[in-house]
Amino acid sequence: MFEDYLPLLVILALAVLIGFIVVLLGVLFGPRRPTPRKMAPYESGMVPYGPGRRRMSVRYYLIAVLFILFDIEVVFVVSWAVVLRKLGTLGLLGMLVFLVVLEVAHLYAWKKGALEWD
Amino acid sequence: MPMSYYLILSAAMFAIGVLGVILRRNPLVVFMSLELMFNAANLVFVAFSAYHQILDGDLFVFFVMTTAAAEVAVGLALMVAIFRAKRTIDLDEMSMLKG
């Protein structure tokens, strides 16, 4: 059982080792001329602005909560879609009911203004 | 791998979750501990599903994930509401309700 995982372990060890060696080489042999821009945190090419620990707007949480709720439905929709042909008309109707219920919730959130940023 | 490994791991996860709920004072951490307890149960479901060679347990996990998401939504909304009102969500600060 464990023997099957041995190659995985070897790769893991190699990956850590190589990464470590490369960084070490850079530290040992590379020139070191720090400038403020170089020392700034790397943000995928964007110019970093503001402190890292900024306060999020409360609205962000509202959107996040709604996102979780409407996102999790995918668990059911995907597994339904995989076997759709076997389920026939009844399966289609069942999913329709599911989506109608979801749409009522969406409508409610919309009408209550939960989707508006301002 | 023998079944007992999964059971021990999940029991440990569940116990850590219980301790976290009891000992931690930050509701967000308490909340994470609760999720850990749910996922300990999920692990048992998945492990036994494979062991018994049936799909019931895997299906169960879908439903648990969905209810956990619903709980996250309610819980986060509550914490945001409390934070807006009190500027803190420390559980020790919540002592208005006493006899």
Place this chain on the structure above:
Amino acid sequence: MNLSDFILTLPIITLLVWALLLLVVDLWVPKGRKGIVAALAALGLAVTMGVTLSQSGGSGLAFQNMIIVDGFAVYLNVLYLVSGLVVVALSHDYLKRMNLERGEFYPLMFFSIAGMMLVTQAYNLIMVFLALEFLSIPLYVLAGLARERPESEESSLKYFLLGTFSSAFVLYGIALIFGATATTSLALIIERVGQGALNLPLFIAGAALMLVGFAFKLAAVPFHEWAPDVYQGAPTPVSSFMAVAVKAAGVAVLLRVFLTAFPSLAAEMAPLGWGIAALTMLIGNLLAIAQTNLKRLLAYSSISHGGYLLMAFVAYGNPQVAGQAVAAMLFYLLAYTLTTFGAWAVVISVEQNDYQGLELDDYAGLGLKYPWLGVAMLVFMLSLTGIPLTMGFWGKLFLFRATVDAGYVELALIGLLSSLISAYYYLRVVVMMFMRSGEPRIRRDGWLSLVAVGSALAVVGLSLLPNQILQMAAQAILSLQ
């Protein structure tokens, strides 16, 4: 899936469709005319009740043995729907004067009731867990309905964290039982137990964890800490709903799961149940003595009544007396529902718009100034204590008798003793109302008075035909065994 599945689950479907319609309709009802929504909610509950009553006498399984319909479920479903109607009556005026008129209130209550109906009818552990969550999550929101009051939010967060904690216990128990028996269907579990095809230690651990989870939901000692805080902070009609309907649903699911699937574990579970029941009765009543806030007092009172209800659970493994005990429990639940809602109606009447008026002192002279309200409260307090000529007396009598018949004489004695303790604080309210002078202020509302006077009349009136009602309850559970 065929037509009979839908016919059997029609009450739940009706309720859920109505809830969704209510949610949408409310968006277009202008503020100030929310009475329409309350009326529609009451209508929906009444329609669902009609559909439920049409099922009485019948029984069957729906959706691949996921859901069961039987007399036990119909009896309790009617109880939940009555609770819903009472809560609509209690909350209509309350929500308006507390400025809590949110459209979500009634749909959330509908969802919670649907969850209770489902949990009572669940015939598969998956359904048990989902229904339990379905009934709890709306309640977390309802408890925090008064957003601008920190107490309400705090109660909601407490309820949420501990409710989820208990759900996790139930879930882990279910997982272990699934591991032990390779199924989650209640019928198949008992079959596997009969064949001996299971892992016994896992099975026992799972059942015990489920018992702990249900005890949390029931606010049984030692898992009761949350209840007084939550009941105190939540809007009062919501507290009354939690005290009655949630407790009923908790006992219902406990009995359904353990009677159907775990009778073989009675030797292990009955002592646990014995301890929890005895502790709950005693400690609930002892702690209630120290309370001066009426909402907390009723909360502790409801904890102790949960202990009485659990007496029926202790006898569950003994087939000769289990039926009698469950019938007595159903009778007790009816008595408890009528009495408790009445008492909460009085509390809501006395509660002021600034959430004051909940202390015992605020009741001084109530019986002298408003005799009808005082007499109604007197009836409720006597019934909660278990004094003759009230439903509460017969409920305790039947439960104690069933417990003695099951051979648990000590438990019945503990029940009796704790009833005596409870007399102290119940009668203190009565003394306050009739023998102290004061200037109580009450909120006049037709629906509130109707609930208070109506339940008082029912508590006294129905106590004249206890045996007929017990017969009805016994009829209802014939199919449970």
